[in-house]
Amino acid sequence: MYNSIFQFCEYTRNGLFFAPIFLWLGAYIAQHQRRISRYHWYITLCISFLFMAGETIILNSYNIPKHDAMNIFLPMSMYLLFMIIISYTGQRYPRCKDLSLMIYIIHPMMIVVTRMLGKILHLETYFIDNHLIHFCIVTLLSIICSYIFIFIKKGMIQHGKTQVPNRSKLG
Known part of the structure; x- marks a missing residue:
């Protein structure tokens, strides 16, 4: 699949494959607020971040990525981070x-x-x-x-x- 993409794109981080995921994530968060304790958001963020770090280490140790700016666990980690950020209220x-x-x-x-x-x-x-x-x-x-x-x-x-x-x- 990646070889097909790289036939017409130099990288997958080109707006077509990178930005829409996060735009959709923002729209999803705006429409589906979750009421979970901040403690649970922090725990799941730490777990997700560990998975993302593990993914990066594995991919880089086998010299797999052409460009390592996008991981499978990045959107999940960002979702959890966004939920923590919007759980704070204030000025x-x-x-x-x-x-x-x-x-x-x-x-x-x-x-x-x-x-x-x-x-x-x-x-x-x-x-x-x-x-x-x-x-x-x-x-x-x-x-x-x-x-x-x-x-x-x-x-x-x-x-x-x-x-x-x-x-x-x-x-």
């Missing part, structure tokens, strides 16, 4: 909504930027080959650029509002 922070959306939109570009910087600076060993450092750099760049874009957008909106005269006072 909402609108800026977090904007920031998380911007990070989601920008992070693929930051992956490209990080790889490009690694090649330009001849630091491929650290920026590309070391997955932990690569992840940290992409995350940091995504957060920084997201804050910058939100700041610019907020400034443009406020600046735009100050430039528009109040028509009711004009007569």
Whole structure:
């Protein structure tokens, strides 16, 4: 099956096979709220995470995956993590909504930027080959650029509002 997919796709993490699962998961959670104690969510998340880690170790030890960003146990682990997160109630922070959306939109570009910087600076060993450092750099760049874009957008909106005269006072 994978060989057939790789005939026309380089990776399975291409939007067609990756994003729809999580979009469906979000829609499912929105429509089917489960009332289980947070303790049970934590226990099942730990078990699911152990299965996911075991799956990753087995696949990598046999050098099976072409790209190891998607595991069979990842959607289950994410479902449990989402259920834990939404079980908490409290104050909402609108800026977090904007920031998380911007990070989601920008992070693929930051992956490209990080790889490009690694090649330009001849630091491929650290920026590309070391997955932990690569992840940290992409995350940091995504957060920084997201804050910058939100700041610019907020400034443009406020600046735009100050430039528009109040028509009711004009007569």
